[in-house]
Amino acid sequence: MSTRTYSDAVDSLNSLQSNAATLEALRASGGRMSEFAIPEMLEYLQRIGYTPEDLNRLNVIHVTGTKGKGSTSAFTDSILRRTKPDWKVGLYTSPHLVAVRERIRINGAPISEDQFAQYFFEVWDRLDNNTTRKFPSTSLKPAYFRFVTLVAFHAFLSLKVDATILEVGVGGTYDSTNVVPKPVVTGVTSLGIDHVSVLGRTLREIAWQKGGIYKECVPAFTVNQPEEGMTMLKERATELRASSFEVITPTADLEKIKLGLAGHHQTQNAALAVAMSRTFLRLHASTTFDDPLPEPFVEGLKRTKWPGRCQSVPDPKSTNTTWFLDGAHTIESLNACMEWLVSPDTALRADTRRSTRALIFNCTGGRTGSALLGVMLAKIGEQLKVHNSTEESAKFFDQVIFCTNVTYSSGTFKSDLTTHAIPEDELAALKTQKDLASAWSTLLPDFPATNIHVLPSVESAVKVIRELEEQCDNEKKVQVLITGSLHLIGGVIEVAGLSDAAL
Structure with a gap:
């Protein structure tokens, strides 16, 4: 390649994306595509010049779970940065919202475009220059997520981070992040029951996958779980010889803190982050605290x-x-989203009573859209009663928009947001969006058909909102909920020009 820019790196990375069928198989397997998943990742690691033991230098806090793992990772990162301001703290998460470099952060900020391009092509070239493979089935280059994981490892080692919060991508046991031999601390967030029906796996199977990040002589944490899941996590902790197994519940003091992340469900994630941070600081920095919630923790x-x-x-x-942005994409997370949205602190504030409300929604991954929409409407009704509102759940939204995750009206994606996860014929026919619109009409037969929009792009959806703004007088508020997909939210942030305010 004649140039090695960030744009070149993103284009090269997109060439490694899996197609829709492969991604759906990965989701259904809980991250286990084959028995070679971890051996292949270790092979790629060796080909770029590292041993698994090198990863121990990253001083890892490894986090997985069905829901809340990203928020827990963010809480943990913030706590460590406030407690140890002289440290260099790495954070690896997925997916990104607007730019892929968001996945690799140093002290809370995404690495720069130049840094991403540098580390990306160093990994790319090392794989090109070392093609010796132990397993014939191993492709010359890994798929998208595995490659970004390698870039993150390389970046963090090159930058000599003092601590790394490492969020699992899918599952745990067979996830590409699960090649660190000895993290400092491991934690499992909530196991979502709705994933059982959606993915056709038992809660024990899900817990077995998640518990696979527990390691010998390493403290293992989790939060309150359904009995079946908790039993399996305990078994995994024993099987993998964790040094301890602890179930974390929020304290009264923690409940009183106004967390930086909204939603009551975040208290549990914050409690897990506090426990992991305390243990990490004790083991890695010989730092102990008499106060259950030290001031730097509270500030974090x-x-x-x-x-x-x-x-x-x-x-x-x-x-x-x-x-209002929330990437909820499961029954449980949508319930939490509606609890947050339909409250006096959010959409029911006194100064927004004359609001026009719109919903922008999309869902992917084979999930049943009608079930998700039904849960959303039912929860809205519950919340309106809880807060003694006279509003009707059927009229909570004035306009609903079902659009694809395609960024622009031209049918193209912002490069960082390009996806091959949806079959092209389905995308072109707007099949998912039409199914969602039909489900909405079935759930709310009296909802005006003219206020239901099926659109081919995020840009088209934002245009409807801008037209809605023009129709409102100066005193009337416009509230827009975007949910169902983090990719959708990323597209809205990009097209609506919200990056400076949102990111």
């Missing part, structure tokens, strides 16, 4: 930011418009 919890999760963003172009 208050100042945690994690875009796209129960996030309210005032529109920088329209003072009367507020965007």
Whole structure:
């Protein structure tokens, strides 16, 4: 290649994306595509010049779970940075919202475009220059997520981080992050029951996967879980010879803190982050605290930011418009989203009673859209009663928009947001979006058909919102909920010009 820019790196990375069928098989397997998943990752690691033991220098806090793992990772990162301001703290998460480099952060900020390009092509070239493979089935280059994981390892080692918070991509046992021989601490967030029916796996199977990040002589943490899942996590901790197994519950003091991330469900994630941080600091930095919630921890919890999760963003172009962003994509997470949204602190504030509300929604991955929409509407009804609102759940939204995750009206994606996860024929026919619109009409037969929009792009959806703003008088507020997909949220942030406010 004649140039080695960030754009070149993203284009090269996109060439490694798996197609829709492969991704669906990966989701259904819980991350185990084959018995070679970890051996292949170790092979790639060796080909770029590292041993598994080298990864121990990253001083890893390894986090997995069905829901809340990203938020827990963000809380942990924020706590460590406030407690040890002289440290260099690495954070690896997925997916990204707007730019792929968001996945690799140093002290809370994504690495720069130049840094990403540098580390990306160093990994790329090492794989090109060392093609010796132990397993004939191993491709010359790994798929998208594995490659980014290698880039993250290389970047963190090159930058000599003092601590790394490492979020699992899918599952745990066979995830590409699970090649660190001895993390300092491991933690499993909530196991979502709805994943059992959606993915056709038992809770024991899900817990077995997640518990695979537990390691010999390493403390193992989790939160309250359904009995079947908890039993399996205990068994995994014993089997893998963890040094301890502890179930974390929120304390009364923690409940009183106004966390940087909205939503009552975040208290549990914050509690796990506090426990893992305390143990990490004791083991790695010989730092102990008499106070159950030291002031740096409290400050870290208050100042945690994690875009796209129960996030309210005032529109920088329209003072009367507020965007509510939440990447909820399961039954449980949508319930949590509605608890946050339909409350006096959010959509039911006294100064927003004359609001026009819109929903922008999409879902992928074979999930049943009608079930998700039904859960959403039922929870809205519950919340309106809880808060003694006279509003009707059927009329909570004035406009609903079902669009694809395609960024622009031209049918193209922003390069960082390009996806091969949806079959092209399905995308072109707007099959998912039409199914969602049909489900909405079935759930709410009296909802005006003219207020239901099926659109081919995020840009088309944002255009409807801008037209809605023009129709409202100066006193009327516009509230827009975007949910169902983090990829959708990333597209809205990009197209609506919310990056400075949201990220």
